[in-house]
Amino acid sequence: MVPPAGDDRFSDAHLPVWADHRERFRYGIPGSDRRGFKVADDTRGAPFDPTDGERVITPETLKDIREYVGFRFPALKDAPLLEAHVCQYELTPDSHFILDRHPAMENVWLVGGGSGHGFKHGPALGEMMAELVLNEGEPDAVWRLARFKKQ
Numbered sequence: 001m002v003p004p005a006g007d008d009r010f011s012d013a014h015l016p017v018w019a020d021h022r023e024r025f026r027y028g029i030p031g032s033d034r035r036g037f038k039v040a041d042d043t044r045g046a047p048f049d050p051t052d053g054e055r056v057i058t059p060e061t062l063k064d065i066r067e068y069v070g071f072r073f074p075a076l077k078d079a080p081l082l083e084a085h086v087c088q089y090e091l092t093p094d095s096h097f098i099l100d101r102h103p104a105m106e107n108v109w110l111v112g113g114g115s116g117h118g119f120k121h122g123p124a125l126g127e128m129m130a131e132l133v134l135n136e137g138e139p140d141a142v143w144r145l146a147r148f149k150k151q
Contacts, residue, residue: 004079
Protein backbone atom coordinates (compact mmCIF):
# COMPACT_ATOMS: atom_id res chain seq x y z
CA MET A 1 0.00 0.00 0.00
CA VAL A 2 1.24 3.47 -0.77
CA PRO A 3 0.69 6.00 2.03
CA PRO A 4 -0.74 9.40 1.11
CA ALA A 5 1.79 11.84 -0.39
CA GLY A 6 3.78 13.61 2.31
CA ASP A 7 2.46 11.36 5.10
CA ASP A 8 5.54 9.73 6.66
CA ARG A 9 3.76 8.16 9.67
CA PHE A 10 4.04 4.78 7.94
CA SER A 11 7.74 5.00 7.11
CA ASP A 12 10.54 3.12 8.80
CA ALA A 13 11.60 6.39 10.44
CA HIS A 14 8.38 6.56 12.46
CA LEU A 15 6.91 3.08 12.70
CA PRO A 16 8.48 -0.23 13.76
CA VAL A 17 7.85 -3.61 12.24
CA TRP A 18 4.59 -4.69 13.87
CA ALA A 19 2.52 -7.81 14.56
CA ASP A 20 -1.10 -8.31 15.49
CA HIS A 21 -1.99 -11.62 17.16
CA ARG A 22 -5.73 -11.08 17.45
CA GLU A 23 -8.00 -13.55 15.60
CA ARG A 24 -5.42 -14.11 12.82
CA PHE A 25 -1.73 -13.41 12.83
CA ARG A 26 -0.98 -10.39 10.66
CA TYR A 27 2.22 -8.40 10.50
CA GLY A 28 3.77 -5.61 8.54
CA ILE A 29 6.85 -3.65 7.67
CA PRO A 30 6.84 0.13 7.33
CA GLY A 31 7.67 1.71 4.00
CA SER A 32 11.26 2.54 3.08
CA ASP A 33 13.20 3.65 0.01
CA ARG A 34 9.97 4.69 -1.73
CA ARG A 35 8.49 1.23 -1.26
CA GLY A 36 5.00 0.74 0.06
CA PHE A 37 3.79 -0.28 3.47
CA LYS A 38 3.78 -4.10 3.74
CA VAL A 39 0.84 -5.93 5.30
CA ALA A 40 0.82 -9.73 5.49
CA ASP A 41 -1.51 -12.43 6.77
CA ASP A 42 0.47 -15.38 8.16
CA THR A 43 -2.45 -17.81 8.15
CA ARG A 44 -1.27 -21.26 7.10
CA GLY A 45 -2.60 -22.37 3.75
CA ALA A 46 -2.80 -25.61 1.83
CA PRO A 47 0.37 -27.50 0.91
CA PHE A 48 2.16 -25.78 -1.95
CA ASP A 49 4.47 -27.07 -4.68
CA PRO A 50 7.08 -24.37 -5.36
CA THR A 51 7.93 -25.94 -8.72
CA ASP A 52 4.70 -24.98 -10.44
CA GLY A 53 2.47 -23.30 -7.87
CA GLU A 54 0.81 -19.97 -8.70
CA ARG A 55 1.92 -17.15 -6.41
CA VAL A 56 -1.14 -15.02 -7.09
CA ILE A 57 -3.11 -13.32 -4.35
CA THR A 58 -6.83 -14.14 -4.44
CA PRO A 59 -9.49 -11.44 -4.61
CA GLU A 60 -10.81 -12.70 -1.24
CA THR A 61 -7.40 -12.27 0.38
CA LEU A 62 -7.01 -8.77 -1.04
CA LYS A 63 -10.48 -7.83 0.24
CA ASP A 64 -9.61 -9.18 3.70
CA ILE A 65 -6.30 -7.30 3.80
CA ARG A 66 -7.96 -4.05 2.69
CA GLU A 67 -10.60 -4.41 5.41
CA TYR A 68 -7.91 -5.09 7.98
CA VAL A 69 -5.83 -2.10 6.85
CA GLY A 70 -8.92 0.10 7.08
CA PHE A 71 -9.47 -1.11 10.66
CA ARG A 72 -5.87 -0.97 11.91
CA PHE A 73 -4.52 1.93 9.80
CA PRO A 74 -7.51 4.09 8.78
CA ALA A 75 -5.34 6.59 6.86
CA LEU A 76 -4.35 3.75 4.49
CA LYS A 77 -7.91 2.46 3.97
CA ASP A 78 -8.06 3.52 0.32
CA ALA A 79 -4.31 3.62 -0.37
CA PRO A 80 -3.32 2.40 -3.81
CA LEU A 81 -1.88 -1.09 -4.05
CA LEU A 82 1.71 -0.99 -5.30
CA GLU A 83 2.11 -4.75 -5.65
CA ALA A 84 0.87 -8.00 -4.14
CA HIS A 85 2.76 -11.25 -3.70
CA VAL A 86 2.10 -14.59 -2.09
CA CYS A 87 5.06 -15.79 -0.03
CA GLN A 88 5.46 -19.49 0.56
CA TYR A 89 7.86 -20.99 3.03
CA GLU A 90 8.69 -24.42 4.27
CA LEU A 91 7.86 -25.59 7.74
CA THR A 92 8.12 -28.99 9.37
CA PRO A 93 4.86 -30.68 10.44
CA ASP A 94 5.63 -30.01 14.13
CA SER A 95 7.10 -26.52 13.52
CA HIS A 96 10.47 -27.49 15.02
CA PHE A 97 13.76 -27.19 13.18
CA ILE A 98 15.73 -30.16 11.88
CA LEU A 99 19.31 -30.60 13.10
CA ASP A 100 20.42 -34.15 12.49
CA ARG A 101 22.78 -36.42 10.63
CA HIS A 102 21.76 -37.56 7.18
CA PRO A 103 20.17 -41.01 7.60
CA ALA A 104 22.42 -42.64 4.98
CA MET A 105 25.65 -40.61 5.21
CA GLU A 106 27.33 -40.30 8.59
CA ASN A 107 29.50 -37.35 7.51
CA VAL A 108 26.56 -35.20 6.30
CA TRP A 109 24.46 -33.02 8.60
CA LEU A 110 21.07 -31.49 7.83
CA VAL A 111 19.77 -28.17 9.11
CA GLY A 112 16.40 -26.79 8.07
CA GLY A 113 12.71 -26.66 8.59
CA GLY A 114 12.42 -23.04 9.53
CA SER A 115 12.24 -20.85 6.43
CA GLY A 116 11.84 -17.24 7.62
CA HIS A 117 12.18 -18.36 11.22
CA GLY A 118 15.36 -20.17 10.26
CA PHE A 119 16.79 -16.90 8.98
CA LYS A 120 16.28 -15.01 12.22
CA HIS A 121 17.40 -18.01 14.28
CA GLY A 122 20.35 -18.64 11.95
CA PRO A 123 23.10 -17.60 14.36
CA ALA A 124 21.76 -19.83 17.14
CA LEU A 125 21.21 -22.75 14.77
CA GLY A 126 24.72 -22.29 13.39
CA GLU A 127 26.15 -22.34 16.90
CA MET A 128 24.18 -25.47 17.78
CA MET A 129 25.29 -27.22 14.60
CA ALA A 130 28.94 -26.23 15.04
CA GLU A 131 28.83 -27.62 18.59
CA LEU A 132 27.37 -30.92 17.34
CA VAL A 133 29.84 -31.31 14.47
CA LEU A 134 33.00 -30.18 16.28
CA ASN A 135 32.28 -32.22 19.40
CA GLU A 136 30.79 -35.22 17.59
CA GLY A 137 27.60 -34.69 19.55
CA GLU A 138 24.14 -36.05 19.08
CA PRO A 139 21.15 -33.74 18.64
CA ASP A 140 18.25 -33.72 21.09
CA ALA A 141 15.27 -35.84 20.05
CA VAL A 142 13.16 -32.74 19.31
CA TRP A 143 15.48 -31.90 16.37
CA ARG A 144 15.96 -35.39 14.92
CA LEU A 145 14.46 -36.66 11.68
CA ALA A 146 13.32 -39.84 13.45
CA ARG A 147 10.45 -37.89 15.00
CA PHE A 148 8.71 -38.00 11.60
CA LYS A 149 8.83 -41.79 11.20
CA LYS A 150 5.42 -43.37 11.09
CA GLN A 151 4.88 -45.59 14.08
